[in-house]
Amino acid sequence: MSDEKPKMTLILFSGELDKALACFTLATTAAASGFEVTIFFTFWGLNVLKKGGISAGKKNFLQKMFAFLNKGTSSKLPLTKFNFAGAGPEMMKMLMKQKKMASLPQMMKAAREMKVKYIACTTSCGIMGVDRTDLIDDVAEMAGAASYLAEAKNANVNLFI
Amino acid sequence: MSDEKPKMTLILFSGELDKALACFTLATTAAASGFEVTIFFTFWGLNVLKKGGISAGKKNFLQKMFAFLNKGTSSKLPLTKFNFAGAGPEMMKMLMKQKKMASLPQMMKAAREMKVKYIACTTSCGIMGVDRTDLIDDVAEMAGAASYLAEAKNANVNLFI
Amino acid sequence: MSDEKPKMTLILFSGELDKALACFTLATTAAASGFEVTIFFTFWGLNVLKKGGISAGKKNFLQKMFAFLNKGTSSKLPLTKFNFAGAGPEMMKMLMKQKKMASLPQMMKAAREMKVKYIACTTSCGIMGVDRTDLIDDVAEMAGAASYLAEAKNANVNLFI
Numbered sequence: 001m002s003d004e005k006p007k008m009t010l011i012l013f014s015g016e017l018d019k020a021l022a023c024f025t026l027a028t029t030a031a032a033s034g035f036e037v038t039i040f041f042t043f044w045g046l047n048v049l050k051k052g053g054i055s056a057g058k059k060n061f062l063q064k065m066f067a068f069l070n071k072g073t074s075s076k077l078p079l080t081k082f083n084f085a086g087a088g089p090e091m092m093k094m095l096m097k098q099k100k101m102a103s104l105p106q107m108m109k110a111a112r113e114m115k116v117k118y119i120a121c122t123t124s125c126g127i128m129g130v131d132r133t134d135l136i137d138d139v140a141e142m143a144g145a146a147s148y149l150a151e152a153k154n155a156n157v158n159l160f161i
Numbered sequence: 162m163s164d165e166k167p168k169m170t171l172i173l174f175s176g177e178l179d180k181a182l183a184c185f186t187l188a189t190t191a192a193a194s195g196f197e198v199t200i201f202f203t204f205w206g207l208n209v210l211k212k213g214g215i216s217a218g219k220k221n222f223l224q225k226m227f228a229f230l231n232k233g234t235s236s237k238l239p240l241t242k243f244n245f246a247g248a249g250p251e252m253m254k255m256l257m258k259q260k261k262m263a264s265l266p267q268m269m270k271a272a273r274e275m276k277v278k279y280i281a282c283t284t285s286c287g288i289m290g291v292d293r294t295d296l297i298d299d300v301a302e303m304a305g306a307a308s309y310l311a312e313a314k315n316a317n318v319n320l321f322i
Numbered sequence: 323m324s325d326e327k328p329k330m331t332l333i334l335f336s337g338e339l340d341k342a343l344a345c346f347t348l349a350t351t352a353a354a355s356g357f358e359v360t361i362f363f364t365f366w367g368l369n370v371l372k373k374g375g376i377s378a379g380k381k382n383f384l385q386k387m388f389a390f391l392n393k394g395t396s397s398k399l400p401l402t403k404f405n406f407a408g409a410g411p412e413m414m415k416m417l418m419k420q421k422k423m424a425s426l427p428q429m430m431k432a433a434r435e436m437k438v439k440y441i442a443c444t445t446s447c448g449i450m451g452v453d454r455t456d457l458i459d460d461v462a463e464m465a466g467a468a469s470y471l472a473e474a475k476n477a478n479v480n481l482f483i
Contacts, residue, residue, distance in 0.1 A: 006475050011320070013183055014241075018365050022335055022482075025445060029467035043179050044241070080336075080366070092449060099448045123186055126260045127253060145190035152318045153167050157474045159333070159482040160183075160320040172481070174344055175402075204340050205402070284347060287421045288414060306351035313479045314328050321344075321481040 007036045007155040009148065014161060015044030017077035017089045017104065023161045024107040030157075031114035039111075040148050041139075042121040045161075046128055048074050048108075049120060049135045074104050112138050119143050168197045168316040170309065175322060176205030178238035178250045178265065184322045185268040191318075192275035200272075201309045202300075203282040206322075207289055209235050209265075210281060210296045235265050273299050280304050329358045329477040331470065336483060337366030339399035339411045339426065345483045346429040352479075353436035361433075362470050363461075364443040367483075368450055370396050370430075371442060371457045396426050434460050441465050 008030045012023045027037050041049055079088040096103060102110065112118075119141045125131070132142060141147070152158045169191045173184045188198050202210055240249040257264060263271065273279075280302045286292070293303060302308070313319045330352045334345045349359050363371050401410040418425060424432065434440075441463045447453070454464060463469070474480045 008471075011183075013180070013322075019335070021449070022333075022364060025467050026471075030471050033468055033471055035471065042183060095451065096449055101445070101448065123262070126262065127182070127257055129256065145186050146194055149169075149187075149191050149194055149196065149318070154317070156476070157471070157480050158318050158320065159480065160322050161335075161482050172344075174341070174483075203344060284423070287423065288343070288418055290417065306347050307355055310330075310348070310352050310355055310357065310479070315478070319479050319481060321483050 005034060005036045006157075007151070008038075008157040009152045009155045009159075010037070010039045011042060011148070011158075011160045012039055012045035012048065013042050014080070015047035015077060016080045017092065018079050019161050020045075020048050020074070020077055020104055021107070024104060024111055026159070027116050028107055028110050028114065031111065031116050035156075037111075037114075038117040038119060038151050040119045040121060042124040043128065046120060046124060046130050046135070047077065048104075049118065049139055050074075050130070051134060051136055074108060077104070108138070117141075119147065121145070121148075166195055166197045167318075168312070169199075169318040170313045170316045170320075171198070171200045172203060172309070172319075172321045173200055173206035173209065174203050175241070176208035176238060177241045178253065179240050180322050181206075181209050181235065181238055181265055182268070185265060185272055187320070188277050189268055189271050189275065192272065192277050196317075198272075198275075199278040199280060199312050201280045201282055201304075203285040204289065207281060207285060207291050207296070208238065209269075210279065210300055211235075211291070212295060212297055235269060238265070269299070278302075280308065282306070282309075327356055327358045328479075329473070330360075330479040331474045331477045331481075332359070332361045333470070333480075333482045334361055334363050334367035334370065335365050336402070337369035337399060338402045339414065340401050341483050342367075342370050342396070342399055342426055343429070346426060346433055348481070349438050350429055350432050350436065353433065353438050357478075359433075359436075360439040360441060360473050362441045362443055364446040365450065368442060368446060368452050368457070369399060370426075371440065371461055372396075372452070373456060373458055396430060399426070430460070439463075441469065443467070443470075 008026070010023055010027060012020065014020075023039065027039055030037050077089060079092065093103065118139045120135055120139050122142050122144050125142065132139075169187070171184055171188060173181065175181075184200065188200055191198050238250060240253065254264065279300045281293075281296055281300050283303050283305050286303065293300075330348070332345055332349060334342065336342075345361065349361055352359050399411060401414065415425065440461045442452075442457055442461050444464050444466050447464065454461075
């Protein structure tokens with residue numbers, strides 16, 4: 001493994017701001033340190049990739065209801081604790097701004113510039129009622145668990161967030 | 162490592178339907194791709210292995226109370242979000258059925274047919290008041306963290322879910 | 323890798339008692355089995371390292387508010403489920419005592435005696451409004467994601483808890 005670039009895969013299962021921040025801090029730091037990085041977005045993690053707004057894609061009633069409850073977009077994620085109907089994340093964002101830290105959308109931009117690969121899990125998209133058109137263009141691929149395993153198998157670091 | 166089968170270990174700590182689905186999607190896909198797969202069930206993840214019903218084993222008052230609050234079985238798991246007193250998981254199960262996806266019990270059956278090994282964590286069983294007799298017969302072993310580490314040490318992919 | 327000690331890194335992101343117990347059970351078992359173990363404490367996981375009491379360090383209003391909501395210390399962590407305003411963790415601690423299991427503070431003591439290394443994430447400290455002086459003396463280092471990746475890159479087992 002000495003000649004090749006080190007490799008990291010992250011599964012982002014959670015849709016909370018704090019976990020997304022952890023995921024993208026790891027991803028951008030790894031990319032900046034020369035790692036090849038792939039993030040697999042599954043279940044609630046797909047919210048981070050959503051364009052926002054109610055999807056226009058064809059959905060049946062159940063999918064619509066789930067999509068409505070679970071609107072997402074990277075600028076409106078809740079916290080795992082102290083969410084207070086959205087006041088918690090706003091407080092955290094203000095703190096980060098005061099400390100001149102990068103926001104989640106800024107980190108996501110940096111990640112893409114450093115070639116971090118985004119894969120959206122097809123199975124989760126089915127369960128969550130998410131279409132390709134609901135997601136931002138930065139998504140490189142729609143793929144299943146087999147593609148994940150092919151990458152994770154030879155990676156140095158694999159985490160489930 | 163080139164001659165041997167690739168290997169994956171999963172620690173299922175969480176007892177929610179969505180996390181269990183992620184765990185068993187990874188496990189069955191890996192097994193189908195030739196991986197040797199072991200799942201360690203700890204804490205709330207033990208709920209996935211419960212036969213259901215109130216345990217008949219000998220328990221003291223505290224253990225009984227915990228066991229009652231935490232009844233489990235793979236067909237009655239909550240969601241990490243939008244649980245709505247059980248309506249959320251039912252909605253997700255209906256969506257999966259519409260999409261002709263395998264349910265959690267079907268995935269667990271497939272996993273066992275492909276020799277995915279189930280280990281129940283003895284320490285967690287102690288804390289959670291769970292006996293061997295509370296668990297389904299598919300559990301291969303009751304073991305502690307040392308057995309986990311012996312397997313994870315040489316595995317390609319290790320995840321904590 | 324055959325001559326060297328096996329290595330494990332754990333990221334403790336969560337601040338709940340059950341997850342902290344899982345983390346320190348793995349850490350102490352691994353250290354006892356000859357692993358070199360490093361734990362990176364990020365976000366809510368920093369609570370496990372807090373001395374307790376309201377911090378005396380210089381903080382602005384937002385940081386103070388966050389620090390107040392998020393008081394922490396290893397003896398007052400909530401559970402991910404069945405917290406019941408603190409009754410759940412007390413019940414779990416009583417059960418563990420009955421079973422003569424080590425408590426979290428006891429495990430943390432054992433971990434330090436076996437040279438498990440504690441690193442507190444500088445970025446999270448910034449976001450959460452935590453100062454070095456808020457944390458117990460066992461913390462070996464304050465460091466960022468780059469230090470984590472340098473260790474995780476060559477480790478056998480890497481988990482995100």
